[in-house]
Amino acid sequence: MGEHELITALQELLTPRGDRVVRWVGDDAAVVRARPVQVVSVDQMVDGVHFRLDLPGVTAGDVGHRAMAAALSDLAAMAADAGEAYVTLALPEGLPGEAVLELVAAMEALAAATGTTIAGGDVTRGPVLMVGVTVVGWADEESALLGRDGARPGDLVGVTGPLGGAGAGLALLDGRVDPAAHGIPAATVAALARAHLRPEPRLALGRALRAAGAGALMDVSDGVATDAGHLARASAVDVEIALADLPLAPGLDTVCAALGVDAAEHAATAGDDYELLLTAPPRAAAAMPATVTWIGRVHPAATPGDGRLRVVGPDGAPRALAGYRHAVG
Numbered sequence: 328m329g330e331h332e333l334i335t336a337l338q339e340l341l342t343p344r345g346d347r348v349v350r351w352v353g354d355d356a357a358v359v360r361a362r363p364v365q366v367v368s369v370d371q372m373v374d375g376v377h378f379r380l381d382l383p384g385v386t387a388g389d390v391g392h393r394a395m396a397a398a399l400s401d402l403a404a405m406a407a408d409a410g411e412a413y414v415t416l417a418l419p420e421g422l423p424g425e426a427v428l429e430l431v432a433a434m435e436a437l438a439a440a441t442g443t444t445i446a447g448g449d450v451t452r453g454p455v456l457m458v459g460v461t462v463v464g465w466a467d468e469e470s471a472l473l474g475r476d477g478a479r480p481g482d483l484v485g486v487t488g489p490l491g492g493a494g495a496g497l498a499l500l501d502g503r504v505d506p507a508a509h510g511i512p513a514a515t516v517a518a519l520a521r522a523h524l525r526p527e528p529r530l531a532l533g534r535a536l537r538a539a540g541a542g543a544l545m546d547v548s549d550g551v552a553t554d555a556g557h558l559a560r561a562s563a564v565d566v567e568i569a570l571a572d573l574p575l576a577p578g579l580d581t582v583c584a585a586l587g588v589d590a591a592e593h594a595a596t597a598g599d600d601y602e603l604l605l606t607a608p609p610r611a612a613a614a615m616p617a618t619v620t621w622i623g624r625v626h627p628a629a630t631p632g633d634g635r636l637r638v639v640g641p642d643g644a645p646r647a648l649a650g651y652r653h654a655v656g
């Protein structure tokens with residue numbers, strides 16, 4: 328299949344949604360009627376870094392879903408409405424055209440489920456599979472959005488769902504843990520693999536948290552041990568998180584026992600979960616959606632202007648932990 332045949336086939340897979348998209352795939356550029364405030368994020372996923380297409384159990388559809396989900400998660404983390412997505416694909420030699428169509432079909436399924444239009448993109452050859460997704464979200468006014476800088480002393484810190492599942496799923500998929508040897512049931516293996524391969528962007532939840540009075544919001548891609556530190560610095564407050572209070576993905580304990588690591592430390596550092604991290608004053612916390620688990624507190628910065636994260640163990644002692652970090656340079 329040549330580049331132009333592929334683009335024609337992609338166009339047949341895709342559907343424009345809503346009445347704002349004036350021109351889309353097939354012209355030199357997309358044309359979209361704007362709402363007052365635009366929210367834009369860019370994310371790329373690279374074979375060998377963010378996923379491994381060579382692993383049994385990983386499909387091209389999983390790669391497409393994950394890339395779209397991670398990109399939309401950044402819009403969820405701003406409490407924005409999803410609008411358009413622009414997709415770049417670098418395709419390695421030997422990747423069948425059907426696999427590319429499966430990848431894009433999974434992106435389109437998630438786009439449909441979230442009211443997003445895939446309005447354009449670019450296709451090239453590349454050394455490995457790389458998927459880039461630019462998402463554009465919208466709001467009617469700036470005050471409808473939330474950033475990382477809205478945490479205030481006295482707030483509670485919450486997270487929208489279980490942590491550590493995606494990292495445990497990857498350990499099962501890449502063979503670091505043999506479920507048969509450790510008596511891990513097939514249903515647990517499937518659920519953890521799904522947490523890694525099919526994360527859900529929390530778009531509706533992001534908006535619900537803002538409406539319920541959340542002050543700061545972000546998504547957890549690198550692990551709370553890193554991401555909550557970004558929130559602390561952006562808000563110039565100290566944040567304390569208790570490892571003992573982290574909600575753990577079901578089955579995480581057995582996988583972590585097999586890996587020989589502490590389950591709560593893994594949940595704080597493995598990343599890829601794409602849940603939302605939020606802060607809210609205690610009076611707002613009671614009205615928050617039931618999926619929120621409270622994991623910590625916001626304090627005035629001990630060094631004014633210089634916010635820090637402290638992760639404490641069950642014994643109350645601080646733990647030096649770090650989430651995922653790309654080795655660059």
Ligand SMILES: Nc1ncnc2c1ncn2[C@@H]1O[C@H](COP(=O)(O)OP(=O)(O)O)[C@@H](O)[C@H]1O
Pocket residue numbers: 370401548
């Ligand atoms: N190459 C780049 N050029 C400009 N800004 C960048 C670049 N890479 C990252 N950023 C910015 O740095 C911030 C943090 O990036 P990142 O860790 O990728 O965010 P997230 O985890 O929310 O996806 C974002 O505001 C992003 O736009």
Ligand SMILES: Cc1ncc(C[n+]2csc(CCOP(=O)(O)OP(=O)(O)O)c2C)c(N)n1
Pocket residue numbers: 370371375376377378379397497548549597598599651
């Ligand atoms: C094959 C493979 N190895 C390791 C990981 C773990 N991992 C890779 S990138 C990443 C963090 C999230 O990716 P990043 O590019 O930092 O996204 P962003 O924070 O920019 O949204 C994690 C946890 C993975 N997903 N797949």
Ligand SMILES: [Mg+2]
Pocket residue numbers: 548549
């Ligand atoms: Mg990152």
